[in-house]
Structures are given as structure tokens and as C-alpha cells.
Amino acid sequence: MQSTALLTFPVFVLAYPSVLQEAEIFKEKGNACYVKKDYSEALSYYTKAIDACPSNSSYYGNRAATLMMLGRFREALEDSQQAVRLDTLFMKGHLREGKCHLSLGNAMAANRCFQKVLELEPTNAQALLERKNAAAVLEYEKMAEFGFEKRDFRKVVYCMDRALDFAVACHRFRILKAECLALLGRYPDAQSVVSDILRMDSTNADALYVRGLCLYYEDCIDKAVQFFIQALRMAPDHKKAHSACRNAKALKAKKEEGNSAFKARDYEAAYKIYTDALTIDPNNIKTNAKVYCNRATAGAKLSKLAQAIEDCCSAIKLDESYIKAYLRRAQCYMDMEQYEEAVRDYDKVYHTENTKEHKQLLKHAQLALKKSKRKDYYKVLGVSKDATEDEIKKAYRKRALMHHPDRHSGSSAEVRKEEEQKFKEVGEAFTVLSDPKKKSRYDCGHELDNSGTGMGDFDANNIFKTFFGGPGNFSFETTSGPGNYYFQFS
Structure with missing residues (x-):
């Protein structure tokens, strides 16, 4: 028994130094790869070093730095936090943790980390700079929140762009920017932002909501509802998705009800239903433009030509590219013998869509204008x-x-x-x-x-x-x- 114990103990003592040496070798190889910017290979070596010696804070710090270079800030944050847990005086660890928090958009947590560094070294230049950056992000957040409340969506986009200069991996800022782009009618830009997020995280409820919002505002209501439902599956309490889904269904139902009444020649009923539809969601520009034009058509049937022209103007104000609204307004102008206005609208249509039909409409209006200037x-x-x-x-x-x-x-x-x-x-x-x-x-x-x-x-x-x-x-x-x-x- 005694001889067995004596034989086992030296084996353990001899083995331990070799493990540390192996870990150091892995770290050095990782450092060499990092210098050459071969971050994937460096990550592999630092991971091997951690596996060999999981109690060394510098290994976690090095891997955190590598993950940051790869844009994997959430993983880098975990490694940075582990590094400072192992060594509370590890300044690089605190700096990296703060940088990860800031990159992810958590400026307050970042500020605490940078303050910790300054407690250890009050003149640390990097900590002073990063603390200033964190303060700037907090200020942009406040400005964006105020801008959103005031419906100044351009201001919000500006603030989020500035904040993202520091919070490069913050999905929350990107989604808020995308939502405001959608509210500004810049649907392709908004979709591009959220599509990038969904490629990385297909279950992000906020991104799913904004993707649905873009479709909703582009009058693709059925597809939009699918995204809203998917967002609610990921986050059942998502208030914006719930409200948008409700509005989308209600707007579609009202629009279809009005169209049915119009087809049945019940123009009074159609006019009233379209009026109700316009109260559902003032933010839905394209759909509301169509509803205004539909109400103008019903109004023209009811001989409400002046009101019909006003509705067409409202539709065009919402969507300047809406050809049908120009055509409807031009016809109303013709019916009211306001031929100069009719010629202007038909000319706009013809130069936008150069078709034989539009050319004929323009010539007819020009002839009517010519006739109107002579004795009747x-x-x-x-x-x-x-x-x-x-x-x-x-x-x-x-x-x-x-x-x-x-x-x-x-x-x-x-x-x-x-x-x-x-x-x-x-x-x-x-x-x-x-x-x-x-x-x-x-x-x-x-x-x-x-x-x-x-x-x-x-x-x-x-x-x-x-x-x-x-x-x-x-x-x-x-x-x-x-x-x-x-x-x-x-």
C-alpha cells in the first residue's frame, strides 16, 4: 500500500507541469495566428489552452479579443466576464467586457466596466475614451426616444446611425432604425436591415415584427399578418405586433367590404365604409392612398366631384407615384370642365407611363381645353x-x-x-x-x-x-x- 502511494504521487507532480506547458504552447500559437489576423485558427488554439488550463484569466482574455475581431461579441462578453472573475485586477479583461457591452448597445453596463478600470488606473487613456463613447451612446438613445415620441422618425434614424458607430452589434438599435425607416416609407432600406438580423437570429420577434410592418405598409397585408403571427409566437406579449396584426386584419376587411358595396352599386354604403377604413391606421400610407382613391371613385358616382378631387389629392400626397389617383382626378376635372387641370394630370400620367391609352386621354383633354377657350x-x-x-x-x-x-x-x-x-x-x-x-x-x-x-x-x-x-x-x-x-x- 505504502509503495503504491509513493509511486502514484510523483506521477501527478510530473504530469501537472506538462499540462501548463502545453497550455502555454497553445496560447503562443494562438498569439502568432492573431498577429497574422488568422482569427479562426487563433480561436482554436486559445480554446485548447483554456481546455488545458481553465483557471488562467489571460487565456479567456485572449479568446475574448479574438471573438471580438470575429464580431462575436456575445461570446466575447462571456469570456471577458470569466477573465475578470478569475482576476478582478485584470484591466484588459474589464476593458474588453466594457467594449463588448458597448458594442451590444448596453452603454450603462459598459460605463461601469470602464469606471472599474479607472479605479485601478485613473489615467488609462483607453478607458477615458471608451467612457466618453458610452456617454455619447446614452445621449443618442435619449434623443431617439424623444424623437420617436414626437414622430420625428428622421431624427431617430440619425441618432441610431450615430449610436451604431459605437454599438456595432446592437440589434435593438438596428431594429429601431428599421422601424423608423418603415414609418418613413423607406421599405427596401428597412427590410435590408431586418433581413440581416433574421439571418443571424430567425427567432428575433422585433425583427419579425418590422419585416411584417414593411409588408403591411406595402399593402401586402396577408404576408404581413403571417410575420406578425410569427413574432407573437416568439413573444406572445409583443404589443406592437399584436396591434399591427389587428389593424392589418381590420383594414383588409374594411377595404374588401367597401369594394363589395361598390360592385353592388351601393355607392353611399361604399363611401361610408371607405371613410371608416381611413380611421384604422393613419401610418399605412399605400393602403390609405388606395382607400382614398376608392372613396373618390364612389364620390364621383354620387356626383360629389369636389370631394372626389380632394380624395385624389390626399391619395397623391400619400403616394406621388399612384397613377390611378391621377387618372381619377383628371376625369373629375374633365367632368367639372376644369380642363387645364385635367391636361396637367393626364400629361403627368403619359410621361410616367407612355401608353396609347394615356396618350389618347391626354389628346382628348387638350382638345376639350382648346374648345373651352372659344365661344360655346x-x-x-x-x-x-x-x-x-x-x-x-x-x-x-x-x-x-x-x-x-x-x-x-x-x-x-x-x-x-x-x-x-x-x-x-x-x-x-x-x-x-x-x-x-x-x-x-x-x-x-x-x-x-x-x-x-x-x-x-x-x-x-x-x-x-x-x-x-x-x-x-x-x-x-x-x-x-x-x-x-x-x-x-x-
Whole structure:
């Protein structure tokens, strides 16, 4: 028994120095790889050194430094914390722990670590600098929180970009930035940020929520709901995901209900349902733009043209690229005979989407504008554009007698001049609308003066005499006083 014990003890004593030596060899090899920036190989050697001697704080410190170079800050944080647990005076360990906290966005914890270093060495330059950086991150966080409350999303994005200069691995800051990018309508940028996070952590509920938010704001509501549900599976108490999911379902239901009412020609009901839909989520720009345009369509059917134009303007304000809203507004302008505005909208559409249909709409509006700037002979005679030949003759007879200068011979000079002008216009109108060729050219918007069948110089009295007969066949006589006349045939 005694001899056995004596034989065992020397074996243990001899073995222990070799383990330490092996660990040191692994560390030196790791250091060599680190210098050459072969961090993966360095990590392997430092891990072997720790396995050989898990009580050496410098091994954990070295591996932490390597993990930081690989961007694996959470693992590096664990190694740094283990290093300072083994040696509370290990300043590099405290510095690395603080740097990991700061890189992960925990500025307050980082500040405590840097303060610990300064307690050990008050003039430590790196600790002083990093403490200043941690203070800056805390300030950017406060500014971002205030900006979000005030819905100043651009300010939040700016603050998060500045904070991420120090907190390079902070998912929380990136997600807040992505959420604000989505709220600003910069969906591709927001999706790019959260996609990077989801590649690293597919269960991140906040990233899943923001991915759904982007889809929701791009009017891909069904896909958005799937992401919101997935986020709620990861975090059942996620308030934003729950609210967004509820709004998405409600908005989709209202929009579809309004569309069904419109298809059923119940325009009053559709108008009201679209109005209700617009109250669900003011942040959903694209969907609300479509709802505004839908309400404008229903409003146009109800002859609420002014309101329809306002709704189209609201839709365009939300989404300047929404062609359908420009087309709807242009049609409303046409219906209200606001042709210059209609031409402007159709021109915008045609230059955005150069199609034959849009070109035709633009030409039609331009022709209507051209017509609107000349005399409207149909209005002069008080007839519709599809009036028959007999209706045109009857209208001329009535208006010619109404405005004939002889009938107003007792009026003031100003009234006589005005009635004489109207009498002349009535003659012009009749000359054009009673001639099929001239009427056709007039209806097509052609200029009559240069056509060979134009008005030229004419005498309205000659047209009147031709219509009613030669001299001596008519006269105007008073019946009871100035201004009271009757027309008498001989």
C-alpha cells in the first residue's frame, strides 16, 4: 500500500507541469495566428489552452479579443466576464467586457466596466475614451426616444446611425432604425436591415415584427399578418405586433367590404365604409392612398366631384407615384370642365407611363381645353350638343328675337351694346350649327376662321332677315311703355 502511494504521487507532480506547458504552447500559437489576423485558427488554439488550463484569466482574455475581431461579441462578453472573475485586477479583461457591452448597445453596463478600470488606473487613456463613447451612446438613445415620441422618425434614424458607430452589434438599435425607416416609407432600406438580423437570429420577434410592418405598409397585408403571427409566437406579449396584426386584419376587411358595396352599386354604403377604413391606421400610407382613391371613385358616382378631387389629392400626397389617383382626378376635372387641370394630370400620367391609352386621354383633354377657350355656340343658343336641326332653329328664333337691337332701342347705351353683341353671337352660333360641315369641324375642335368654311365677315341682321323674311315682314312695337315690346309679322 505504502509503495503504491509513493509511486502514484510523483506521477501527478510530473504530469501537472506538462499540462501548463502545453497550455502555454497553445496560447503562443494562438498569439502568432492573431498577429497574422488568422482569427479562426487563433480561436482554436486559445480554446485548447483554456481546455488545458481553465483557471488562467489571460487565456479567456485572449479568446475574448479574438471573438471580438470575429464580431462575436456575445461570446466575447462571456469570456471577458470569466477573465475578470478569475482576476478582478485584470484591466484588459474589464476593458474588453466594457467594449463588448458597448458594442451590444448596453452603454450603462459598459460605463461601469470602464469606471472599474479607472479605479485601478485613473489615467488609462483607453478607458477615458471608451467612457466618453458610452456617454455619447446614452445621449443618442435619449434623443431617439424623444424623437420617436414626437414622430420625428428622421431624427431617430440619425441618432441610431450615430449610436451604431459605437454599438456595432446592437440589434435593438438596428431594429429601431428599421422601424423608423418603415414609418418613413423607406421599405427596401428597412427590410435590408431586418433581413440581416433574421439571418443571424430567425427567432428575433422585433425583427419579425418590422419585416411584417414593411409588408403591411406595402399593402401586402396577408404576408404581413403571417410575420406578425410569427413574432407573437416568439413573444406572445409583443404589443406592437399584436396591434399591427389587428389593424392589418381590420383594414383588409374594411377595404374588401367597401369594394363589395361598390360592385353592388351601393355607392353611399361604399363611401361610408371607405371613410371608416381611413380611421384604422393613419401610418399605412399605400393602403390609405388606395382607400382614398376608392372613396373618390364612389364620390364621383354620387356626383360629389369636389370631394372626389380632394380624395385624389390626399391619395397623391400619400403616394406621388399612384397613377390611378391621377387618372381619377383628371376625369373629375374633365367632368367639372376644369380642363387645364385635367391636361396637367393626364400629361403627368403619359410621361410616367407612355401608353396609347394615356396618350389618347391626354389628346382628348387638350382638345376639350382648346374648345373651352372659344365661344360655346351650344351655350349661346341654349341647346345641348346633340340638339336636332329643328331644336337649333327654334333656339335661334327665340334668342334672336330676345336680343335683337330694335327690341332694346329704348334701353341705355350700355345695354344696347351688350344686346347687340349677344345678337351677333346668336347669329354666329346659328351660322355654324345649322351648317353640317361647319358644325362637324366645330365639334372636332378645328378653327373655323382658317378652314375655308369659316365665319369671315358676316352681318347678323342679314342672317335674321334670311331666317324671318325680307324687309317689311316684321317690326317691334311697344305695348305699354319702354322695355315692353312684341314682334309683329306683316
